[in-house]
Amino acid sequence: MRRISLLLMCLALSLAAQETPMSSKASPATPPSWMNASSAKLEAELVAKYGESQRPRAQRGLHQVADFWRAGDGDAAAFEDFVRANFAGDQATLHTMFDRFQSLLETLSGHMHEINREFRQQLDLDRGPVLPFDEAFGGYDPGAHVIDDFFNNKLAFIVLLNFPLATLDDCLKNGPSWSRRQWAEVRLAQQFDKRIPAEVNLAISEAASEAGQYISQYNIWMYHVVNDQGQRIFPPKMRLLSHWNLRDEIKADYTDPQSGVAKQRAIQQVMERIVTQTIPEVVIDNPNVDWNPVTNEVKPAAAKDADSTKTIANLSNTREPDTRYAMLWKTYAASRKADPYSPTAPTLIDRRFNEDREIPEVRVQAMLEQVLSSPLVAQTGKLIESRLGRPLEPFDVWYNGFRPGSKFTEAQLDEMVAKKYPTAEAYQKDIPNLLMHLGFSPEKAQYLAANIIVDPARGSGHAMGAQMRSEKAHLRTRVEKNGMNYKAFNIAVHEMGHNVEQTFSLNEVDYTLLSGVPNTAFTEALAFVFQGHDLELLGLPAPDAKARAEKTLNDFWGTYEIAGVALVDMGVWHWMYDHPQATPGQLNDATVQIAKNIWNRYYAPVFHQKDVVLLGVYSHMIDSFLYLPDYPIGHMIAFQIEEQMKKAGAIGPEFERMAKEGRVIPDLWMENATGKPVGPEALLEATKNALAAAK
Numbered sequence: 001m002r003r004i005s006l007l008l009m010c011l012a013l014s015l016a017a018q019e020t021p022m023s024s025k026a027s028p029a030t031p032p033s034w035m036n037a038s039s040a041k042l043e044a045e046l047v048a049k050y051g052e053s054q055r056p057r058a059q060r061g062l063h064q065v066a067d068f069w070r071a072g073d074g075d076a077a078a079f080e081d082f083v084r085a086n087f088a089g090d091q092a093t094l095h096t097m098f099d100r101f102q103s104l105l106e107t108l109s110g111h112m113h114e115i116n117r118e119f120r121q122q123l124d125l126d127r128g129p130v131l132p133f134d135e136a137f138g139g140y141d142p143g144a145h146v147i148d149d150f151f152n153n154k155l156a157f158i159v160l161l162n163f164p165l166a167t168l169d170d171c172l173k174n175g176p177s178w179s180r181r182q183w184a185e186v187r188l189a190q191q192f193d194k195r196i197p198a199e200v201n202l203a204i205s206e207a208a209s210e211a212g213q214y215i216s217q218y219n220i221w222m223y224h225v226v227n228d229q230g231q232r233i234f235p236p237k238m239r240l241l242s243h244w245n246l247r248d249e250i251k252a253d254y255t256d257p258q259s260g261v262a263k264q265r266a267i268q269q270v271m272e273r274i275v276t277q278t279i280p281e282v283v284i285d286n287p288n289v290d291w292n293p294v295t296n297e298v299k300p301a302a303a304k305d306a307d308s309t310k311t312i313a314n315l316s317n318t319r320e321p322d323t324r325y326a327m328l329w330k331t332y333a334a335s336r337k338a339d340p341y342s343p344t345a346p347t348l349i350d351r352r353f354n355e356d357r358e359i360p361e362v363r364v365q366a367m368l369e370q371v372l373s374s375p376l377v378a379q380t381g382k383l384i385e386s387r388l389g390r391p392l393e394p395f396d397v398w399y400n401g402f403r404p405g406s407k408f409t410e411a412q413l414d415e416m417v418a419k420k421y422p423t424a425e426a427y428q429k430d431i432p433n434l435l436m437h438l439g440f441s442p443e444k445a446q447y448l449a450a451n452i453i454v455d456p457a458r459g460s461g462h463a464m465g466a467q468m469r470s471e472k473a474h475l476r477t478r479v480e481k482n483g484m485n486y487k488a489f490n491i492a493v494h495e496m497g498h499n500v501e502q503t504f505s506l507n508e509v510d511y512t513l514l515s516g517v518p519n520t521a522f523t524e525a526l527a528f529v530f531q532g533h534d535l536e537l538l539g540l541p542a543p544d545a546k547a548r549a550e551k552t553l554n555d556f557w558g559t560y561e562i563a564g565v566a567l568v569d570m571g572v573w574h575w576m577y578d579h580p581q582a583t584p585g586q587l588n589d590a591t592v593q594i595a596k597n598i599w600n601r602y603y604a605p606v607f608h609q610k611d612v613v614l615l616g617v618y619s620h621m622i623d624s625f626l627y628l629p630d631y632p633i634g635h636m637i638a639f640q641i642e643e644q645m646k647k648a649g650a651i652g653p654e655f656e657r658m659a660k661e662g663r664v665i666p667d668l669w670m671e672n673a674t675g676k677p678v679g680p681e682a683l684l685e686a687t688k689n690a691l692a693a694a695k
């Protein structure tokens with residue numbers, strides 16, 4: 001097995017190396033030469049048969065099929081026979097076709113999902129040891145080849161011949177006046193809006209897994225990070241994964257009055273060395289070397305805290321040779337291979353914004369800039385300075401001192417929860433009560449509870465919705481031997497929010513082709529609404545105004561931080577598309593410059609320091625294909641939904657109304673839900689009020 005996957009990886013790499021610029025030769029996605037003549041002939045035939053009113057549909061369908069038809073799909077005669085047989089030229093046939101595709105595709109994805117869930121059972125649930133073959137079952141994806149199969153058996157072409165593909169522009173411009181059925185038709189066609197060859201998908205997943213592997217081993221051994229006096233300021237065995245653990249250690253160090261600031265400064269230095277790639281290669285994941293990140297001096301470790309097989313032949317501080325950026329570059333090069341097969345979104349940037357997020361990039365940029373340039377940032381910065389008793393330093397972008405104080409200790413809460421929920425079954429039984437507490441009617445609460453199955457989770461918990469109406473949603477929650485603890489309860493309430501959304505948005509939506517919500521930010525926002533009421537569900541008082549203000553300021557400062565990180569991610573992807581011949585070294589320089597520019601524009605005025613590169617440290621930037629903008633948008637959406645819930649007064653009916661809207665585009669969903677498109681206004685308004693309350 002291992003041999004094969006190594007071979008495949010080499011193949012993917014050599015494909016990347018051979019790639020030529022897109023425009024220099026005919027792309028493999030070019031339709032056959034006879035296509036234009038055949039399409040013209042068929043258009044005339046179809047209009048003659050079904051009437052002039054069908055001309056626009058015939059033109060559109062023929063064009064959509066031509067975009068994806070390859071020589072291997074059949075010659076001109078086969079194409080013409082296919083179109084004649086499968087164009088639904090009258091309403092009755094079209095209705096039947098729509099209904100049957102909707103129901104059979106629900107069956108397909110529902111059962112694929114069911115197989116997936118069952119195959120992952122041993123990994124996901126607390127059911128004893130995981131054996132090696134369980135991993136293979138868990139990693140198997142029975143739906144991996146469905147799109148290929150549907151093009152091969154021509155079902156995808158039937159959809160493309162009869163239902164409209166729509167770009168994000170169409171959806172934004174015309175979507176508000178479409179009927180629900182029109183939306184469902186668009187969602188049906190969009191399932192087949194790209195035909196990416198298996199070898200391209202393989203190259204993309206290889207690049208992703210190689211980058212993920214690189215990231216997952218990027219540890220810094222903190223006991224070996226020393227200062228100018230050679231002193232160790234971090235404890236033995238502390239191994240921090242970049243960037244998550246490094247960032248979280250900065251957050252934790254705020255509670256260390258003695259050496260917190262020294263530690264935070266040292267971590268900032270480490271992060272900057274990673275971004276600029278001036279980090280000595282030998283210190284990465286190596287406890288055998290002591291390193292002063294300020295002078296960049298390395299020495300054999302003078303103290304031992306961990307066993308490691310790493311050996312050092314020639315100890316030197318030779319820098320990491322731009323590997324970070326070589327990894328990022330490979331994800332770009334692999335993504336670009338899919339471009340010619342995705343006619344409605346021909347770059348990764350287009351696919352991320354126009355297809356996955358469905359919010360145009362210019363609007364996302366404007367929303368991020370609106371947060372970053374808000375006067376509330378400087379006011380919040382001043383408040384942080386007054387709490388810290390010192391001027392801000394760059395690492396304070398991760399300040400975490402805004403905390404809702406609790407009247408109860410964690411131990412007291414643990415005791416209450418364990419008593420109430422000794423087992424997962426006890427939680428299952430209580431679901432109707434919890435939902436009625438949240439404002440659902442007794443009937444709705446019973447109905448929802450009957451659609452949620454509680455399972456004991458191996459990890460901290462998660463929610464797994466169904467994909468067909470005959471299946472139920474699963475709530476995975478962690479229950480210790482002596483009962484559930486407060487943390488697990490808090491998570492279970494969040495996951496229950498997902499399950500309730502999943503149940504409404506699948507079972508109660510008018511077309512299953514529209515099941516779900518626009519993207520993950522929406523389901524998260526709805527789950528946070530539940531989670532925010534967890535204390536009340538235990539019969540305790542709701543958080544007071546002061547606690548709510550602290551939480552809002554924490555979210556605002558986090559949004560400010562991640563908005564800049566998102567802009568760096570976006571800037572870097574544009575730079576790569578603008579410089580298709582660049583080297584990893586040039587990408588390093590460009591990333592550093594982009595990070596500095598954004599810092600200087602939006603952070604230097606608050607932190608009074610220029611040219612900081614910290615915004616470039618996120619690991620997602622290397623292996624997650626332009627994912628980072630989802631975070632700040634998610635915060636904005638959460639505040640919009642929360643504000644609407646407050647306005648409505650009761651959660652239950654409002655939650656149901658929102659969740660039943662289904663998967664239309666985000667702006668339209670949000671207009672229906674709150675009267676306004678997606679935007680940062682609710683977050684900024686809440687922050688303004690929170691600043692007044694926190695003073």
Ligand SMILES: [Zn+2]
Nearest residue numbers: 494498524527
């Ligand atoms: Zn969640």
